Amino acid sequence: MERLQKVISEAGVASRRKAEELIKEGKVLVNGSVASIGMKVSGADEIIVDDKKIKKEDKEYYLLNKPRGVICSLDDKEGRKLITSLIDTKKRIYPVGRLDYDTTGAIILTNDGKLTNILEHPKNEIERTYLAKVSGFVSKDDCKKLEKGVLIDNNFCKAYHVKLKKYDKKSDESYVLLTLKEGHNHEVKNMFDSIGHSVDKLKRESFAGLGIEELRSGEYKKLSIKEVKRLYALKKAD
Ligand code: URA
Secondary structure, eight states: OEEHHHHHHHTTSSOHHHHHHHHHTTOEEETTEEOOTTOEEOTTSOEEETTEEOOOOOOOEEEEEEOSSOBSSSOOTTOOOBGGGGSOOSSOOEESSOOOTTOEEEEEEESOHHHHHHHHOGGGOOOEEEEEEEESOOOHHHHHHHHHOEEETTEEEOEEEEEEEEEETTTTEEEEEEEESSOOTTHHHHHHHHTTOOEEEEEEEEETTEEOTTOOTTOEEEOOHHHHHHHHTTOOOO
């Protein structure tokens, strides 16, 4: 048995919040009766949302090499290009987490809410590896500071591993590879800012072990069943 709003959102009909609103508005029927929030349903129950019967939707999974100038949102008041517009599908897919407008690299898009919850939940410590081009020389001490953790807006942000790949003396810029196991908004940029380096360019090289080496900017691939199963297996026991 699962919560009704969860089942509705996982069927790809609406976000979980929107599903809750629809239930509150009395627009959801379970086996012919008006449903209530928190109600639990099974696969045998007939669920009707806004006069339409919902069915389990086929799941799709994509790994995209996000280009710059694309927003990780389902709509944008400023009319900027949406990440979902890069994928050729009729399904209501969405990005797992976010990359900034000017950040490039690995991002998963799917209509599988269950997997999204696994990949976004901090307890599962999903690895994200970034290559950051930052101002100045990033010393061993700087790397250690980020590995020990810095406090940003009441969030303790900690890198799992930080390594200077290259220092360009001419431009006075460092190329730093860092792996995080959680995701907060603008985390990498804020972490570097907090130790006195500003991020000029940021690329996510891999997410949950999925790299984008073979994908050009803007290219994507469908994940295989084996890859999806491996992602599901990243869920840690409660
Ligand atoms: N950290 C950032 O600062 N930006 C991103 O896009 C991702 C992680």
